[in-house]
Amino acid sequence: MPPVKIITKKIIYKLSYYFQIHRFLRNLNKNKVQILFYHGFSNEKNNFFSKFSDSKHLQIKKFHSQMKYLKNKYNIISLKQFVDSHKNGKKFPLYSLIITMDDGYLSNYSLAYPILKKLNIPATIFLTTSFVNQKEFLWMDRVEYALALARPNHYRLNVHDQKLLLDLRNDDLKLKSLKKIKSLIKSEPQGLRLKFIAELESLLKNKLTLNEKTPEIYLPLDWHQVQKMVEKELVSIGGHTHTHAILTKCSPKELKKELSLAKKIIEKNIKIKLLPFAYPNGTVKDFNKQIQSYLKQLNYSCALTTMSGFNNKKTDLFELRRIAVDDRMDWIEFIMNISGFRYLLLRLLKI
Numbered sequence: 394m395p396p397v398k399i400i401t402k403k404i405i406y407k408l409s410y411y412f413q414i415h416r417f418l419r420n421l422n423k424n425k426v427q428i429l430f431y432h433g434f435s436n437e438k439n440n441f442f443s444k445f446s447d448s449k450h451l452q453i454k455k456f457h458s459q460m461k462y463l464k465n466k467y468n469i470i471s472l473k474q475f476v477d478s479h480k481n482g483k484k485f486p487l488y489s490l491i492i493t494m495d496d497g498y499l500s501n502y503s504l505a506y507p508i509l510k511k512l513n514i515p516a517t518i519f520l521t522t523s524f525v526n527q528k529e530f531l532w533m534d535r536v537e538y539a540l541a542l543a544r545p546n547h548y549r550l551n552v553h554d555q556k557l558l559l560d561l562r563n564d565d566l567k568l569k570s571l572k573k574i575k576s577l578i579k580s581e582p583q584g585l586r587l588k589f590i591a592e593l594e595s596l597l598k599n600k601l602t603l604n605e606k607t608p609e610i611y612l613p614l615d616w617h618q619v620q621k622m623v624e625k626e627l628v629s630i631g632g633h634t635h636t637h638a639i640l641t642k643c644s645p646k647e648l649k650k651e652l653s654l655a656k657k658i659i660e661k662n663i664k665i666k667l668l669p670f671a672y673p674n675g676t677v678k679d680f681n682k683q684i685q686s687y688l689k690q691l692n693y694s695c696a697l698t699t700m701s702g703f704n705n706k707k708t709d710l711f712e713l714r715r716i717a718v719d720d721r722m723d724w725i726e727f728i729m730n731i732s733g734f735r736y737l738l739l740r741l742l743k744i
């Protein structure tokens with residue numbers, strides 16, 4: 394975001410906070426249910442690799458403060474409680490809020506879980522099963538890692554007979570290239586995406602592998618940790634595909650494998666049958682009716698998007714809205730966003 398826009402945004406948020414707009418909005422939205430989503434967590438303020446990960450690893454101190462605030466101001470319910478009430482036409486508790494985490498990072502257990510336990514807060518973790526099961530790193534993380542450690546230089550890569558020029562002379566240029574690569578390969582079929590990433594890793598001579606030097610933020614949960622969290626019934630588990638594939642780019646065969654294999658692996662390891670699901674990437678372009686119908690056939694209980702907004706009894710259970718929380722957000726932005734302020738701004742800007 395250009396600096397002028399960032400400053401304007403900060404001023405709008407600060408003024409609205411000062412005039413207590415969040416209190417008014419929180420009350421206005423008290424009958425709706427909001428679902429927050431997180432990814433990983435980090436212990437350090439300036440983790441070198443976090444810088445390249447689009448702020449998806451939240452400082453654990455921030456998470457702790459957020460949970461204490463939410464525990465005070467909201468009714469934190471489990472996703473299952475919400476789905477059951479939705480199906481039975483029951484009313485949701487006022488100020489209902491649900492915590493979710495995507496992908497299956499180790500830090501969900503090592504850093505976030507002790508806080509959830511201490512405050513008795515339920516959460517749902519959506520697992521990418523090849524990440525947890527086979528320690529196959531997430532494709533987004535592989536790209537980030539390869540670029541983060543690349544020697545400062547210009548590089549050339551062939552994509553569909555076109556030459557892609559990568560200017561990686563400093564960290565800012567690396568971040569720009571990272572954005573470009575991610576948006577380019579997101580729309581590729583799964584096989585081509587993985588082929589591209591393998592070529593990128595060999596060009597930049599950096600491959601994310603599992604050893605004692607692997608940066609902690611990239612590590613997955615293991616099944617023992619998942620089982621320990623599930624046993625206490627505070628954490629529940631959902632599916633997030635097998636390889637974090639963008640489902641609308643999968644062939645029918647790949648789609649079936651991504652959804653059914655993930656479910657089979659999770660069920661085998663935690664012995665729970667009815668699982669919720671979260672679409673990788675989760676925007677309106679990342680799912681469709683065919684995918685939803687297959688999720689229903691497989692007996693997934695609901696599906697969560699990353700589309701911003703609140704949920705009520707009319708919201709389609711396979712198009713649930715969520716609100717993202719990441720490390721870019723300061724305290725004011727967090728309070729304002731969960732009150733519904735960002736969603737309101739987005740809607741006003743569309744008019």
Ligand SMILES: [Zn+2]
Pocket residue numbers: 495496633637673674
């Ligand atoms: Zn994800």
